[in-house]
Amino acid sequence: MNTEIIIRTIENSDRQWIKSIFNEFWGGDIIITKGFIHSFNDLDGFIATSNNEKVGLITYKITDKELEIVSLNSFRENKGIGSSLVDTIMTLARKQKLKRVWLLTTNDNVDALKFYQKRNFTLKNIYPDAIKLSRKLKRSIPLIGNYGIPIRDEIELEIIL
Numbered sequence: 001m002n003t004e005i006i007i008r009t010i011e012n013s014d015r016q017w018i019k020s021i022f023n024e025f026w027g028g029d030i031i032i033t034k035g036f037i038h039s040f041n042d043l044d045g046f047i048a049t050s051n052n053e054k055v056g057l058i059t060y061k062i063t064d065k066e067l068e069i070v071s072l073n074s075f076r077e078n079k080g081i082g083s084s085l086v087d088t089i090m091t092l093a094r095k096q097k098l099k100r101v102w103l104l105t106t107n108d109n110v111d112a113l114k115f116y117q118k119r120n121f122t123l124k125n126i127y128p129d130a131i132k133l134s135r136k137l138k139r140s141i142p143l144i145g146n147y148g149i150p151i152r153d154e155i156e157l158e159i160i161l
């Protein structure tokens with residue numbers, strides 16, 4: 001079976017699918033980072049496909065020569081899909097001569113902390129209790145996250161280019 005992963009940019013016709021992914025994995029149509037609301041409709045991004053099936057999604061926002069990875073999902077883990085999507089973002093950031101690629105994750109997402117640190121991201125900041133504000137804007141954020149860890153803080157990781 002051909003398992004080649006193809007990465008392509010998001011098209012308008014993908015928006016409803018992105019909306020469903022945001023709802024299923026991120027609890028709503030929006031993602032909040034540092035109090036900023038990102039809608040599924042406004043973000044740029046890339047989709048990974050395998051045999052014409054969508055197997056991964058990364059979304060981002062570029063502001064002031066910095067690229068924020070807003071979401072990353074792989075639907076077939078441990079096959080290189082997440083890495084390919086992050087590589088695509090790094091290539092884009094270098095092409096556009098951006099200064100920094102960064103992202104926020106929550107304190108419970110230890111798998112993401114491992115994943116990004118093994119891909120050269122370093123810890124930049126911890127925002128203790130930041131999820132309190134996010135919960136005011138998005139009530140669906142659960143109290144308890146991965147591995148039964150209470151979701152409280154935002155952790156910022158970055159690569160300086």
Ligand SMILES: CC(C)(COP(=O)(O)OP(=O)(O)OC[C@H]1O[C@@H](n2cnc3c(N)ncnc32)[C@H](O)[C@@H]1OP(=O)(O)O)[C@@H](O)C(=O)NCCC(=O)NCCS
Nearest residue numbers: 071072073074076077078079080081082083105112115118
């Ligand atoms: C974090 C996440 C995006 C990783 O995606 P993924 O597709 O599993 O990532 P990869 O396959 O590229 O890498 C995962 C592991 O698989 C291994 N791997 C990659 N290709 C492989 C292959 N062909 N065969 C076997 N293992 C492989 C990698 O070595 C890697 O291990 P490492 O991190 O210890 O180095 C995914 O787990 C996910 O969607 N998590 C939920 C959402 C989330 O937390 N997103 C990030 C926060 S925004």
